[in-house]
Amino acid sequence: MTIAITAFESSPDEGQGLARDMRVRWALEEVGQSYDVRLLSFAQMKEPAHLALHPFGQIPTYEEGGLALFESGAIILHIANRHAGLLPEDSDARERAVAWIFAALNTVEPPIVEREAADLLERDEAWYAARRPLLDDRIRQRLGQLSARLGEAEWLDGGFTAGDLLMVMVLRRLDGTGLVEEHPNLAAYVARGEARPAYRRAFADQLAVFTRAAGAR
Ligand SMILES: N[C@@H](CCC(=O)N[C@@H](CS)C(=O)NCC(=O)O)C(=O)O
Known part of the structure; x- marks a missing residue:
């Protein structure tokens, strides 16, 4: 079809x-x-x-x-x-991969989108300069947690899954900000995703x- x-x-x-x-x-x-x-x-x-x-x-x-x-x-x-x-055969591993899909979209992406919206729509507001570092800190908190969980693993939970696909795409939204590069394991994780044929x-x-x-x- x-x-x-x-x-x-x-x-x-x-x-x-x-x-x-x-x-x-x-x-x-x-x-x-x-x-x-x-x-x-x-x-x-x-x-x-x-x-x-x-x-x-x-x-x-x-x-x-x-x-x-x-x-x-x-x-x-x-x-x-x-x-x-894009999902493991094992049913528990499959559910965990789905959890990573939600984590990418529901936990990691929102503060990143909030920062983008601030840059796009709030630059002329008096409070923009004061708020901006807070937005970066919220992202840094999530990246620190994600980096700790990933450790030296190749992907988030076993082999590459749809959870990794979405997490890599969400992290890519930070291209050019230097925030992902603060965690070399996350930068390498994104590069691994980008290298897939x-x-x-x-x-x-x-x-x-x-x-x-x-x-x-
Ligand atoms: N939560 C939605 C977000 C969709 C979204 O924001 N799409 C953007 C492009 S990446 C868009 O269409 N923006 C134009 C608009 O909102 O008018 C999803 O994940 O599909």
Whole structure:
């Protein structure tokens, strides 16, 4: 059955692979599923046709036959449940991998997104300069805890799972901040994720979209 996902027509990250379609692309590459990509402008994302798929008018979405999903976590979990390669066979290990999916999205990503939102929307506020270090500290606390848990292991719990895929993508949001590099084991963990052939294919595909859009301007 054909899989179709949505992505930015022209990503604000300029091809850095930080938009959340990258997670879905990577997961599909890991499990060897081909997919089509429907590119959307910001205006199209807020139109009724897309809002029917995604109540918040965002990307990514995922369509497969009669199934339409939104939320990158739900999409990754669906792909991981449907295809071998992203969740362990052992049922306890599988549940722990799901816990890491939630940890990435629910515990590690929120303070990172909060910092991004502050930089984007609050720079001109009088309290921005005072608040910013607090946001960094919240991220540092999570990174310290994550680093302690990862230790010298290659992945978070045994072999590579969907939990690692999402955690690497969440940590990548900190590219250029130096925060991940404060923990060499986390920096190496992200580099291991980025070195996976499936990651590289997904990254190249999303970059090609941006390059084409930039060339057409
Ligand atoms: N929690 C959602 C977040 C989706 C999200 O924030 N998507 C961004 C792109 S990465 C978006 O569509 N932004 C445009 C907008 O919100 O108008 C998920 O994980 O899928």
